[in-house]
Amino acid sequence: MPGALTVRMRQIVVYAAALVVFAWVALPVLWLLNSSIHPEQDLLRDPPNFLPTHLTLNYYIWMFTGGGSGTGQERLIPRSLLNSVVIASCVALINLSVAAPAAYALSRFRFLYRELIVNGLLASRMVPSLALLVPFYLLFRTVGLTDSLAGIVIAHTAISVPFTIWILRGHFDRIPLEIEKAGRVDGCSRLQVFRHVALPLAVPGLVVAGLFAFMLSWNEFALAVVLTASPDAMPVQPTLAGLYSYQGVSYGFLFAGAVLAAVPPAVIAFVLQRHLTHGLLEGSVK
C-alpha cells in the first residue's frame, strides 16, 4: 500500500531527524565524559588516543586528595562546587519567595501601570549583563559585599528575578478565576487563596522558574569572576576557568571538573521533572 509506505517513510525521516538532534545535544557531553577518564597524555598525543585502553578516574580522585600534575587550582574544585550549590539554591529559593507574590499581584490585581511594569520586567532582560559588571562591582565594594556568598547570591537574584516574575505571572494567569472565587467562598481570605489555592496550582511554574534561576546562577560566569576572589566564595565556573592559567592547562582536571559541574543541575532537573507535567489544572473547570 502506498499510504502505508509514506507513513513508514515519514517515520524514518522523523526518527532520523530526532537522532541528529540527539547527537547534537549528547555528543559533546559524551565527548567530555570520555575525555575526563583518559590520561592527559593520551589526549595530547598526536594522533590522540580516544579509545578506552587506559581508562582512569585519577583526575576525579586527585581533585579531592591532591596528587597528579595539577597546579593546586584543582584542589579548589570541590569547595567551589559546594559554593555553587549553596549560591544557586539560595538564588532559586529567594527568587521564588520574591517572584511568586509579585507575579500573583501582577496577574490578579488591577493597578496603575501594571502592563508597563510587566513589560519593563521583560525589557530588563535585554540589558547585557556585562554592562552591569562595573556598576555591580562598585556598588558591592562600597557596601562590603564583594568576595562573599551573600554578595553573589544578591547579584544573581537581581538579574534573574524579573524573568522569574514574568514566567510565574503567565502561570498564575492560566489558573481560572473561578477556582480562586471558590476558595473565597470556602472561607479563604485573599492571602489564604494565594497560599492554599493559587500556589499549589502554580507548582509547575514554580519548578520552571526555580530551575531557571538555579541554572542561571550555576552557569553565570562574568559576575562571579568579578565579585569573588577567594576560594571561600568563588563558585565553580570561575574556578574551572582558573585551571586555564599561565602555569599551563590541566586538561584532565578541566574535563573532570566540568563533568562534576554538570551533575547538580542535571540531578535537580531530573528530580523535579515529574512536577513539570502538564494538566495539573485538568478536571477543575470544564
Added chain:
Amino acid sequence: MASVELKHLRKVFQGGVIAIDDLNLSIEHGEFVVLLGPSGCGKTTTLQIIAGLELQSSGSVLFDNVSVDNLPTHRRDIAMVFQSYALYPHKRVYDNMAFGLRMRGTPKPEIDRQVRHAAEILGIKELLGRRPSQLSGGQRQRVALGRAIVRQPRVFLLDEPLSNIDAKLRSHMRLELKALHRDLRATFIYVTHDQVEAMSMGDRIAVMHDGVLQQYDKPAVIYARPANLFVATFIGSPAMNLFEGRLTDGGARFDGGAFDYRWAGSARHPVGDGAEVALGIRPNDVKVSKETLNGQSIRAPVEFQEPLGSDLFLTLRVGDAFLVARTDPDFQVETGESVAITFPESRVHLFDRVTGNRVENVEGVAQ
C-alpha cells in the same frame, strides 16, 4: 439559613456598561428563587454581588435584614456552585469537600462526619479518593454540590450548575436539586438562562433583562400573566404568538388587520382608543377545529405540521403573519387545508407596544 434582600442594587462596570439597574428583590428564608434571563442580563453579576465576589456600585445586600455590604466573601457564610464547577484540581474529592470546613477550623472528626454525610446524600461515597480529573461531568457536578452542602451555609448560590452536563442527566439533576432543597430547607438562589429549569425548580422566578428586573413571581403566574412583552416571549416554548394592531371601540376590540378580536361583555382596556398594542396567545391556548365554531373564529391555512408524538404543532398563516397552534396528535389535517381557530378570552394577553407592559382587561371601565 437566611432571608436575602437586595435593595436598589446597581452595578456599573468600567466603561459605563450598566449590568444591574435598581434591582429590588426579597427572598424568603428557605425559598428557592431562580434568576432567569438571557446571557448578559445581569443575573450572574447579581449572584456574584450577593456572594461578595463583585462589589455593587450602589445599593445594598441584606441577609436576615442585616447588611453584608462590608463583609468580604469569606465572612458571608455562603456556598456557591459555579458553572464550571471550579473544583480544586490538586485536591482529592474528599479534600475538595473538606476544604471549606478546614478553613473554618472545624474539628477533624466533625469534618469527616460532614463530608461522609454529604457524600452519602449525593451518592459519591466511592469517589472520595479520586481527583477531579478522574471524574465525569456529572460526578464533578455532584462534588461541586457536595462542597457546597457540607458547610450548611446561610445561603446557597448556584450559577448555571446544570449547563455543562448532558440533557438526560440534566433532567435527573433537576429533580435531585429539588429534593436537596426540600431536605436541606435552605435558601437557594439559582441562576439560569433555561426556562425549563426555572419553571420546574423555582418557588419564585425573577426574570431579568438588560440589568432590569422584569417580573418576580411564582412560575405559574409568570406563565399565565407575563408582565411585559419580554417575559411573554421569553417564557414558554414554542413562544407566544403575538400580533400587532390597535385598539378600537373604546378598548373593546383589537384590530389586527388580518383579523379582529372583540372582548365579550363590558371588558375594556384602559389604554385608550387607537393605542398601539400587541395581542398574544400561547400555542397551547389556541383552539383548533375543522368547523367554524362561532363568530370570533378565524380561518387560516396550515403551512407546516410538526408531529412531536405527544403534540401536533400547526403553523398557520394569518394574514402576513404565522401562528403556531398546538393540537392533539390525532387531529387529521392536510397541509394547505384551512382550519378554524379561536382564542379563549381568558387566555388572550394584551400588551402596550409603546411601553411593552401588559394591559389588564378591566371590567366596565369606560373610555
